[in-house]
Amino acid sequence: MRSGVAAVILATVLFPGAQASAEDPNLRETVQSVMRETGARGIAVAVVTDGEVVDVQAQGDRNAAGDPLTPDTVMYAASLTKAAFGYMVMQLVDEGVIDLDRSIADYLPRPLTDYGSDEIEDRYARYSDLAGDERWRMLTPRILLTHRSGFANFGFLEPDGKLKFHFDPGARYGYSGEGIILMQFVLEQGLGLDVGAEMQRRVFDRFGMTRTSMMWRPDFAENLADGWTLEGEVVPHDERSKTRAAGSMDTTIADMARLAAGVARGDGLSPAARAERVRAQAPITTRSQFPTLQPELPAGEQRPGLASGIGVIRFDGPQGPGVYKGGHDDFVGNTWVCVERGRRCVVILADDVRAEPGFPRIIRSVLGETGVPWSWEYGAMRMLP
Template sequence: MNALRAWSLCVLMSSGCATAPPPREAPLVPSMAALDAEAARAMAATGAKGLAIAVIDGGRVVSTRAYGVRNAKDEPLLPDTVMYGASLTKTVFAYLVMQLADEGRIGLDTSISRYLDRPLPSYADESRYSTWSHLAGDERWRALTPRILLTHSAGFANFGFLEPDGRLRIHFPPGSRYAYSGDGLILLQFVLERGLGLEVGAELQRRVFDRFGMRDTHLQWRADFARNLADGWKADGSVEPHDERSTVRAAGSMDTTLDDLSRFVAALVRGDGLSPQAFAGMTSPQLPITTRSQFPTLQDELPPPMRRKDLAAGLGVVVFDGPQGRGFFKGGHNDSTGNTLVCLPRGRRCVLILANDVRAEAAFPHLVRFVLGEAGVPWDWEYGERAFWDGR
């Protein structure tokens, strides 16, 4: 067995083998002075008011840096400032689901109907979840499984309320193709809470936030967050106050800090708390991605010759192949937030960026490349046709 294969197997099995990892194909972690200078250049180029970057190397957090301001009062953005996690919530939630699968409490390929005491459309609509009653008459909901929901292949729009008539529906056979859906993750939350009797917020608190020392992370607003809280800036430069989210929503209600979330990211790339099989499943290709870009959600599939072979859905993340081997990433976004997480399991190297100014997204490809070297992250698919700052 050659050294690379032996080392890769050791990482997968978390066995603590003595075989050294192969030499890096990317630059070493940049100095903090160099990172500070590059972040300042990125902010000047994009006009972003606030940006925070964490660097993970060898499965440990080696740097958390914050730049700019957190609000219109020009109070400084700090690594422990509370920021909106947006859709990075989905990755944290997927980690919880993989733990439950490890414990045998949920089967990734088991129909959600097995966990519910009555048909999904018969549940009363609740603002906390979605409008399952709209699925009445479409028995395809019974084909939905946790794996299908985690790979965004339920056939839903992003959210039912975004449909032209506001009604949730299944657009294609579940599991047949990728189409990003927050409602799919909320449905899985519903299954855990109604079917298994779990409370997702409490489970994440115990299994993730407490375990990794994430003292300022929660899926519901806490009054103590107000002492050091980031507002946001929209693309037009206007300020958007931080939303005090009172409802646990697996699709994106997490408030967190760079310090906190970087601890989770380091643990995730190490595979902490998951069996080797669960970690491999979460971060390996599960379903080809066949669209030109992530949004709009229900766009046409590309003809087979035009589809990317280096891009697939993992479980709660997107998986890609690049010049440094396989990686995974996840983005998070709203009108005033831009977040990204990129990890290269070989070397256990990651970059986490939280920005309280959506304009900072234009610099994400350059900043990730500055830290990790060229990794092959599919930015054009993630963001579609938009201009990026090239570092010049």
């Protein structure tokens, strides 16, 4: 791998005087073993201990030409965006700008069902599809941020392409990017906030994330990762032109290291808000994350301690409580795992979705056995031992 020397040099520049200037050779060997066994072309990892960055490394390729993946390579965060967005919203809660348990009807100038496709940008669903169903008034920021909206993952995935409720808001967990996007809509249409600007100011600038954005920036092109599918096909990096709270963030592993450390410390949040973010908000009762609207398991088969947090998943394990968030599409795989005890975290960004079966091995090599619900997150996928 040509990225090794570059990764060490760049880590020294990015985190001068920190332990991150010296990579953990055991972790490096673990990542290399995962790449060999899965065929993944590029994996980047950051490690946080006691709320401080202690290691940042990147291995493999960032594109088909074989240019090296480095800690400063811009990669697609996918649904890790949701966790960063949830953190930003909790700052608004702290400031009294928004109440987690207040109906979204109280924030919008008009009923949600008045907004049709001719009035809002194409990044939002056509909320007029919900006309005649007043359950939308039951929706609150807490319900939306904990994936209990009752929506499918996205409205356009419905057979008829129309947004609809599959269960009463708040009744149960059902992963929904659509719910996160509606939360963005409430902030923008109801409170007049620019979510992209708020994310930049409250999250990216706060943590020194200089190569992170909710939309494409031309300067990213100089060191940019493409992606690889399960079939090994290369997919060019998507230059996203719209802020989407459910998953438009571009970032680097160096920036994600800073974010994970700051979030572990609770920077920018009151102790109460930090605790609320990771608290078990509602039990998760399905066998796996996807498909999103699968039946609930009988009570005796449900995973104890598995619950939704604000923008994250809460789990109980042998080291006590922790939270994690996955990020996935057809050509990237990411995960962000934190154990509350010791404020310890690992972030993995892979520009190749084939890397995902090796995530448990990488996490285990750093944090030990954590209790992350891998089989719930990835379903029947065979994970590396």
